[in-house]
Amino acid sequence: MTATTKDAPKAYATERDPLSDFTARDIAFDGKPRKVFVAGSGPAVIVMAEMPGISPEVARFARWVRDAGFTVYMPVLFGDPGRPANSLFHGIGVMIRGCISREFHAFRSNSSGPIAQWLRALARFAFQESGGKGVGAIGMCFTGNFALSMMLEPAMLAPVLSQPSLPLNDAAGLHIAPDELAAVKKRMDEEDLTVLAYRFAGDSFCKAARFEAYQAALGDRFVPTVLEDKDANPGALMKNPHSVVTQHLINDAGQPTRKAVDDILAFFEHRLK
Secondary structure, eight states: OOOOTTTOOOOSOOSOOOOTTSEEEEEEETTEEEEEEEEESSSEEEEEOOTTSSOHHHHHHHHHHHHTTOEEEEEOOSSOTTOOSOOHHHHHHHHHHHHHOTTTOTTOTTOOOTHHHHHHHHHHHHHHHHOSSOEEEEEEGGGTTHHHHGGGSTTEEEEEEESOOOSTTOTTOOSSOHHHHHHHHHHHHHHTOOEEEEEETTOSSSOHHHHHHHHHHHGGGEEEEEEOGGGSOTTSSSOSSOOTTTTTOOOSTTOHHHHHHHHHHHHHHHHHO
16 A cells, blocks of 8 residues: 555655765766766666756666666766755756756757767767677656667667656657657667657656657657556655656555566666677
């Protein structure tokens, strides 16, 4: 039985995660360096954090990927790595900075923003370092669609979109240029690839219209999972059901959010090993 919001224990960390089991590396492409936290061995999986950054819950998910036999690459795209996501005030500040950044195009449909090129370069680099059949990636919320944009890099084989929320001002908008989307669809058809996607039914940031737009563009290459709102952890800081594999996850066997994590790990296993 799920606890009510009133008596639910907190589903988020309140202490900083030191990330000491990751190696912090400075990696640059086209003269643009970024810190990337790396851990594990085996084929590469790029974990892109949701707002407000690499929280302890994002790092927990990355460790599950690492422990499943993959090399995790966590780029710092915004925020303070390891800081707990236990303050709405802090999260709003990071989001505002992300929204006005020219790298993300947060309010622009049909454009993935310049950061997508850097992430594709990271996928290529990670594949060269880690080997395997190719690279996997998961984007969450603000970074949700980047795993799909990264499919323009041939090394990318296993994209996962978790509650993709951009563009913020268009519920049915897609955060990728039409010609890039067509190229991704063509590649998926030719190589028999798919993209997994997750959202909660009542999520006010990633609505049904966005998944419908993806389905119209990608057909059966787009494999969506829509969880019921009651499956979200009531102890999350944000009451809007949103973060499928982090704060709104209930980490118990049989829970739909835990099954989502297990299905994602199995997807990486199938595509990359």
